[in-house]
Amino acid sequence: MTKKVVLSGMRPTGRLHIGHYSVLENWVRLQAEYNCYYAIVDWHALTTSYQETAGIKNNVKEMLVDWLAAGLDPEKSTIFVQSAVPQHAELHLMLSMIIPLSWLERVPTYKDQMQQLGKMGKDINTYGFLGYPLLQAADILVYRADAVPVGEDQLPHLELCREVARRFNHLYQPVFPEPAALLAELKLLPGVDGRKMSKSYHNVITLAAETAEIKKQVNAMITDPKRIRKTDLGNPDVCVVDKYQGIYLPASHQEIRQQCRQGTIGCMQCKKILTQALEALQAPLRERRHQILKRPGYLDEVLDAGAKKAGLAAQQTLAAVRAVVGI
Ligand code: TRP
Ligand code: SF4
Numbered sequence: 368m369t370k371k372v373v374l375s376g377m378r379p380t381g382r383l384h385i386g387h388y389s390v391l392e393n394w395v396r397l398q399a400e401y402n403c404y405y406a407i408v409d410w411h412a413l414t415t416s417y418q419e420t421a422g423i424k425n426n427v428k429e430m431l432v433d434w435l436a437a438g439l440d441p442e443k444s445t446i447f448v449q450s451a452v453p454q455h456a457e458l459h460l461m462l463s464m465i466i467p468l469s470w471l472e473r474v475p476t477y478k479d480q481m482q483q484l485g486k487m488g489k490d491i492n493t494y495g496f497l498g499y500p501l502l503q504a505a506d507i508l509v510y511r512a513d514a515v516p517v518g519e520d521q522l523p524h525l526e527l528c529r530e531v532a533r534r535f536n537h538l539y540q541p542v543f544p545e546p547a548a549l550l551a552e553l554k555l556l557p558g559v560d561g562r563k564m565s566k567s568y569h570n571v572i573t574l575a576a577e578t579a580e581i582k583k584q585v586n587a588m589i590t591d592p593k594r595i596r597k598t599d600l601g602n603p604d605v606c607v608v609d610k611y612q613g614i615y616l617p618a619s620h621q622e623i624r625q626q627c628r629q630g631t632i633g634c635m636q637c638k639k640i641l642t643q644a645l646e647a648l649q650a651p652l653r654e655r656r657h658q659i660l661k662r663p664g665y666l667d668e669v670l671d672a673g674a675k676k677a678g679l680a681a682q683q684t685l686a687a688v689r690a691v692v693g694i
């Protein structure tokens with residue numbers, strides 16, 4: 368029996384943070400059961416960053432190292448850069464012929480994002496940005512993917528993808544399955560300062576972080592401000608350390624919360640426990656990262672092989688598309 372196909376993608380943002388780890392863990396798990404395609408979607412990066420492209424190539428490489436360090440395996444999965452497989456663009460063009468403009472204009476993220484990014488000085492009142500979700504649909508459909516692991520925020524895009532597939536199949540002949548969402552439970556963590564995790568706030572812990580960074584960021588975590596002495600009764604609900612312990616120390620989480628409330632554990636010691644747990648989790652990733660970076664040419668090999676494999680599958684789809692459309 369042939370395996371079902373999974374596709375997912377990330378925009379190349381450079382090094383990831385530990386908040387991304389749960390997403391990658393899920394991708395890694397799927398490798399055993401599915402024929403997985405994982406794309407670094409650099410054309411999507413262009414839709415919002417066409418004015419500042421200097422960092423894209425480096426961001427692609429940095430993110431790839433993180434993917435591999437987290438356990439994505441090029442022997443099992445097809446790992447590639449979107450722009451190395453031009454069939455994504457060809458299918459995007461074909462689909463652009465059949466998608467009503469209104470479908471794109473009504474995607475909830477569209478006007479929202481345009482305003483948000485507009486405030487930051489980015490003019491994304493462009494053809495490419497309007498087509499962002501259609502390019503995403505092409506990413507998925509070009510491998511005739513059965514399932515797409517995504518976060519909840521991507522559901523409108525996936526729904527659009529399904530609608531486009533349906534319309535194509537109806538207008539011509541059935542070529543595309545309608546891909547299902549594989550919703551993973553997203554473990555949402557705040558940044559160390561309690562705000563949303565964001566590289567630009569410098570409040571994240573990098574994936575595969577060095578020991579010094581883990582220590583520094585755990586020390587910077589906001590704790591219960593009313594607690595001054597160890598014996599002060601604490602409230603873990605207002606503490607960032609507690610949120611991290613909930614995810615990274617599930618076995619002792621409740622006990623530590625109790626000790627905090629009773630004033631039998633100090634914040635220093637509490638942070639030390641978290642630091643040790645994070646260190647234990649990050650050390651193997653860090654080690655793999657270092658190993659990967661020691662092999663010159665390895666990253667290019669992975670991407671070249673991935674693009675070849677992806678290209679073969681994508682060519683077959685495009686041949687079917689051309690045939691049923693009649694060009
Ligand atoms: N839009 C997705 C995001 O911002 C990235 C993406 C592009 C994607 N193409 C995809 C995700 C295809 C899943 C499948 O996260
Ligand atoms: Fe936070 Fe731990 Fe201090 Fe309680 S003891 S406030 S959970 S750091």
